[in-house]
Amino acid sequence: MNRLAVELPGLSLKNPIMPASGCFGFGAEYAKFYDISQLGAIMVKAATLEPRDGNPTPRVAETPSGMLNAIGLQNPGIEEIMSDKLPALERFDVPIIANVAGYTIDDYTSVCERISQAPNVKAIELNISCPNVKQGGITFGTDKDVAADLTYRVKQIANVPVYVKLSPNVTDIVPIAKEVEAAGADGLSMINTLLGMRIDLKTRQPILANQTGGLSGPAIKPVAIRMIKQVSEVVNIPIIGMGGVYTVDDVLEMYMAGASAVAVGTANFTDPLICPKLIEGLPQRMDELGIESLAKLIQEVKEAR
Amino acid sequence: MKQENMKIIEQKMLAPNIFEMTLEGLIVQEMLVPGQFLHCQPPTRSDLLLRRPISISSIDLKTSQCKLIYRAEGAGTKDMSQLSANETLDVLGPLGNGFPVEDISEGELVIVVGGGIGIPPLYEVARQARLRGAQVMAFLGFASKDVMFYLEEFQALGDVHVSTDDGSYGTNGHLGIILDEILPQIEPSAVYSCGPTPLLAKVDQYFEEHPRAYVSLEERMACGVGACAACVCQTKDKKTKKMRLKKVCDEGPVFATGVVNI
Ligand SMILES: Cc1cc2nc3c(=O)[nH]c(=O)nc-3n(C[C@H](O)[C@H](O)[C@H](O)COP(=O)(O)OP(=O)(O)OC[C@H]3O[C@@H](n4cnc5c(N)ncnc54)[C@H](O)[C@@H]3O)c2cc1C
Ligand SMILES: Cc1cc2nc3c(=O)[nH]c(=O)nc-3n(C[C@H](O)[C@H](O)[C@H](O)COP(=O)(O)O)c2cc1C
Ligand code: FES
Numbered sequence: 001m002n003r004l005a006v007e008l009p010g011l012s013l014k015n016p017i018m019p020a021s022g023c024f025g026f027g028a029e030y031a032k033f034y035d036i037s038q039l040g041a042i043m044v045k046a047a048t049l050e051p052r053d054g055n056p057t058p059r060v061a062e063t064p065s066g067m068l069n070a071i072g073l074q075n076p077g078i079e080e081i082m083s084d085k086l087p088a089l090e091r092f093d094v095p096i097i098a099n100v101a102g103y104t105i106d107d108y109t110s111v112c113e114r115i116s117q118a119p120n121v122k123a124i125e126l127n128i129s130c131p132n133v134k135q136g137g138i139t140f141g142t143d144k145d146v147a148a149d150l151t152y153r154v155k156q157i158a159n160v161p162v163y164v165k166l167s168p169n170v171t172d173i174v175p176i177a178k179e180v181e182a183a184g185a186d187g188l189s190m191i192n193t194l195l196g197m198r199i200d201l202k203t204r205q206p207i208l209a210n211q212t213g214g215l216s217g218p219a220i221k222p223v224a225i226r227m228i229k230q231v232s233e234v235v236n237i238p239i240i241g242m243g244g245v246y247t248v249d250d251v252l253e254m255y256m257a258g259a260s261a262v263a264v265g266t267a268n269f270t271d272p273l274i275c276p277k278l279i280e281g282l283p284q285r286m287d288e289l290g291i292e293s294l295a296k297l298i299q300e301v302k303e304a305r
Numbered sequence: 306m307k308q309e310n311m312k313i314i315e316q317k318m319l320a321p322n323i324f325e326m327t328l329e330g331l332i333v334q335e336m337l338v339p340g341q342f343l344h345c346q347p348p349t350r351s352d353l354l355l356r357r358p359i360s361i362s363s364i365d366l367k368t369s370q371c372k373l374i375y376r377a378e379g380a381g382t383k384d385m386s387q388l389s390a391n392e393t394l395d396v397l398g399p400l401g402n403g404f405p406v407e408d409i410s411e412g413e414l415v416i417v418v419g420g421g422i423g424i425p426p427l428y429e430v431a432r433q434a435r436l437r438g439a440q441v442m443a444f445l446g447f448a449s450k451d452v453m454f455y456l457e458e459f460q461a462l463g464d465v466h467v468s469t470d471d472g473s474y475g476t477n478g479h480l481g482i483i484l485d486e487i488l489p490q491i492e493p494s495a496v497y498s499c500g501p502t503p504l505l506a507k508v509d510q511y512f513e514e515h516p517r518a519y520v521s522l523e524e525r526m527a528c529g530v531g532a533c534a535a536c537v538c539q540t541k542d543k544k545t546k547k548m549r550l551k552k553v554c555d556e557g558p559v560f561a562t563g564v565v566n567i
Contacts, residue, residue, distance in 0.1 A: 025532035029555075032306050032530070045534075053550055058525040060535040065352045067527065074534045074550065217354050269527045270346065270354045272308055272397060 003293040004282060006040075006261055008238050009186040010123040010161035011095055013040040013261060015279045016251065016294055020242050020265035021045060021099035021125060021165075022071065026085040027092070033272045037093040038279060043189075043263055044085070046101040046127050049111050051077035056209035061198045066219030066244075067266055068196050070210035073101050073127075078111050086118040095122035097163065105150055109157050116159040123160050125240075126151065129167030129192035141167035141192075144176045148183035161186035163240060166231075168223055169195050177231040188231065189240040189263070191224045217266040218244040225257045232258025233305055246274070248281040252289065252297075260298050306400065306530070307332050310393040314370060316386070319454040323422075324386050325362075326373045332398060333369040336361060339429035340403030340499075340521055340559045343373065344529035346395040347381040348388055356397060357381045358526050358554070360499070362425035363432065374425035374454065400529050401558050404430050404497050404519050411438035413494035418508050420446040420480055420500025426521060428455060430497045435462045442466070442491070446480030446504065449473045481507050496562070497521075506567045513563040520560055520567070524553040531555035539566035 004015035018041040019030070026044050027036055036042065054074030061068045075081070089096055098115045102108040112124055128140035128147055140150050151164055164180045166173060168191040177188060193214025198207045206212070224243025232239055241259030245251060246267045254262045267274040291297050311330035319325050332343075344356040359382075363372045377386040388394060404426070409415055415434040417427040424445055431441045441463030447453045450473035459465045466483045467475030476483050481504070488511055496518035498508040505520045512518035524536040536553040541564060548566075551557065 023528075023533060025534075029528070029530045029532040033308070054534060054537070057535075057537060059537075060355070060525050060527045060533075062353065062355050065354065067354055069527065069533070069535065071534050074537065266354060266527075269529075269533065270356070272528075272530065 001293065003286065004279070006294050006298070008260055011041055011097070011261075013095075015040045015282070016261040017275050017278050018043055018097070018240075018261065018263050019268055019275055020263035021097075021127065023265040023268050026081070027089050030268070030272060031092070034276050038276050039094050040261060040279075041095045041097050041122070042089070043097045043099055043125055044089075045075055046073045046099045047075055047078050047081045047111055047115055048073060048101050049078055049107045051075065051080070058207060058209055059213075061207040061213065063196070063198060063215065063219060066215050066217035067269075068198060068208060068213035068215055069193070070208045070213035072210065078114050082114060082118060086115075086120060090120050096120045097123045097125050099125045099127050099165070101127040105153055108150060109153055112154045112162075113157045121160060123186075124154070124158055124162045125189050126154060126162060126164045127192070129165050129169070141176070142170050144179040147176055148179040151180050151183035151185050155184040163187040163189045165189040165192055166227075167192050168220075168227055168243075173227050174230055174234055177235055181235045181237050185237060187238045187240065188235065189242070190231065191220070191227055191243045194220055194223060216243070218246055220244050221250060225253060228254060228257040228259050246270070248278055248285045251278060251282065252285065252291070255294065255297050256301060258301055306398065307335065308395070308397045310395050313388055313390055313392050313394060316389055319374065320452045322377045323452060323454050324375055324377060325454075326375070326385070326388070326394070327370055328373065328394060328396070329368070329370045330396075331369065332396065333364060333371050334366060336364045336366075336371060336399045338403030339364070339406060339433055340426045340497075341399040341401050342426075342558065343396040343398040344400055344526070345373075345385060347384040348392070348394060350380060350384045353381050353384070355381075355527055356529060357385070358400070358529060360426035360521075361399060361429065363429045374422075376422045397529060401554055402556070404521070404559050405517075406430060406433045406437070408517070409434050409437045409439050409495060413439045414442065414491060415439040415495045415497070416442045416444065416491070416493040418444045418480065418484065418496065418498040418500070418504065420504045421448060421452075423500030423504075423521070423523075424455065426499055427497055428458060431459060431462045434495075439494075442493070444480055444483055444487075446470075446500065447474070480504055484508075484511070502567060509562045509565070509567050515562060518562040520562060520565065521558045522553050522560065522565065522567075523558065526554050529554045540564050541566065
């Protein structure tokens with residue numbers, strides 16, 4: 001029996017660890033360090049209809065136990081992603097979760113329709129929560145009706161299960177999660193980054209050219225845990241948890257909050273080998289905590305509710 | 306490309322807040338071109354998540370040692386400066402494309418143009434150029450006499466022209482003054498430059514059409530390996546004139562002149 005295996009809509013995961021979107025490019029960069037077929041899945045960088053240049057630099061700033069980013073969804077556009085980036089990942093035995101963003105609902109549906117035809121794309125992650133783009137992005141994630149409408153429309157055309165990536169930048173995440181579930185989402189992915197800012201004392205100007213950026217890393221883990229717990233108690237679809245995961249304990253804490261798989265973002269920048277290290281380290285910690293398998297743990301957490 | 310805990314052989318202060326760290330490890334055998342960098346993890350501050358990119362300033366394949374020269378400026382580099390011999394530093398590298406030096410040949414005139422903490426990677430360029438029999442000329446700019454470093458090392462390789470912003474050593478003012486004076490009189494076969502943006506802009510302009518002139522850029526980085534798109538710069542295809550974003554960490558930090566929008 002594989003104690004780390006988890007079955008989710010569209011995804012037969014050999015283990016629950018996957019790099020989070022935007023933190024792993026299109027996979028090839030980290031393939032120089034290790035065999036990325038070991039990973040449970042890969043969430044690739046956001047795809048949009050047209051190529052996007054993103055925001056001016058500086059695009060990152062460091063904060064205590066976290067970082068701010070304002071990349072602005074730079075990507076080569078759906079055509080190049082289909083012809084170039086996704087085929088390059090076919091030689092690895094790993095399911096791809098395609099992160100999709102857009103300015104309009106039509107953008108999203110066009111990209112989802114195209115990208116779900118790629119043979120290695122096993123699920124879509126709808127990015128309705130990027131805080132770094134002026135139009136689209138976060139506006140889809142902060143209004144429950146807009147989020148539900150988008151989910152519904154994408155579900156009509158997508159050939160693979162759809163996970164909706166929720167924004168933490170809301171007063172109450174619960175109604176949004178519920179509406180998205182009602183609109184047909186197969187799963188949720190949470191959380192995206194928290195809107196933040198830093199100011200350079202010497203120049204007296206914001207460090208990021210975009211002024212504000214998304215906060216990620218261990219600094220946001222308690223927020224992620226809180227939101228995953230709140231949402232998992234009221235929805236019946238699985239949650240892929242993320243936000244500040246650096247250690248096997250963080251992975252298991254996400255599970256205890258109600259997650260069914262875990263994505264790792266910022267930690268890849270600190271340690272490029274973090275994902276294989278977590279996969280390797282999990283069984284021992286599970287032994288120490290008396291956890292037989294992750295599938296059982298998910299069940300146990302659900303039943304305790 | 307590797308992640309390795311390199312052994313610190315020596316850490317010494319070259320000038321106030323300027324340190325030279327000698328490191329030993331397997332990674333050194335992968336350092337084939339000057340101008341690449343190591344992505345260094347601040348050793349004791351676990352609240353600092355991002356690595357610090359520092360150029361490799363010299364490479365010794367025989368002893369598997371390399372040197373970094375860095376300014377202890379903010380939290381991360383200050384943390385690095387606290388390390389001493391026999392401790393280790395967690396590095397990722399060698400990263401980026403370095404300065405092309407393989408086509409340097411005997412008797413050619415090679416110039417290096419560096420400002421402040423941009424000077425370190427040029428030392429290995431100058432050393433390799435000299436080994437290939439080239440005549441080396443170095444143009445080095447510093448803020449003041451106090452923070453000068455590696456003058457003797459460069460002098461051992463060729464002619465050195467120095468300026469200081471405050472006039473405390475060499476020519477008074479920025480390096481551009483010396484460049485304006487000397488460049489019209491020489492015809493270098495190859496040009497290598499690293500330093501503050503205005504200096505790079507000047508070199509880029511002077512040698513826009515030169516086939517073997519290079520500038521090394523700096524940009525804020527997160528991953529250092531081309532995965533996050535934090536570190537982009539605007540480049541122009543010389544033939545098609547089309548603008549394209551390139552990642553400084555893996556498509557740079559070294560670019561040919563006339564390509565980057567500096
Ligand atoms: C390719 C490359 C090579 C470099 N080589 C050298 C070198 O040989 N010697 C040297 O002294 N410096 C070098 N630098 C600059 C050096 O990386 C920064 O000075 C250093 O990261 C500052 O970190 P800190 O902890 O001291 O400052 P902090 O202000 O505490 O840093 C905060 C954050 O900003 C980032 N940051 C700050 N300044 C820079 C910068 N100029 N470039 C990139 N990121 C920055 C840091 O990495 C960190 O994430 C190089 C930069 C690049 C991009
Ligand atoms: C540099 C960077 C780029 C990101 N790009 C995307 C993106 O393209 N799409 C997306 O849905 N989330 C993106 N994110 C958010 C991450 O996928 C993740 O939700 C967030 O960083 C929290 O996880 P972490 O704390 O482990 O990094 C990005 C995060 C970072 C740091
Ligand atoms: S620092 Fe991540 S792409 Fe260059």
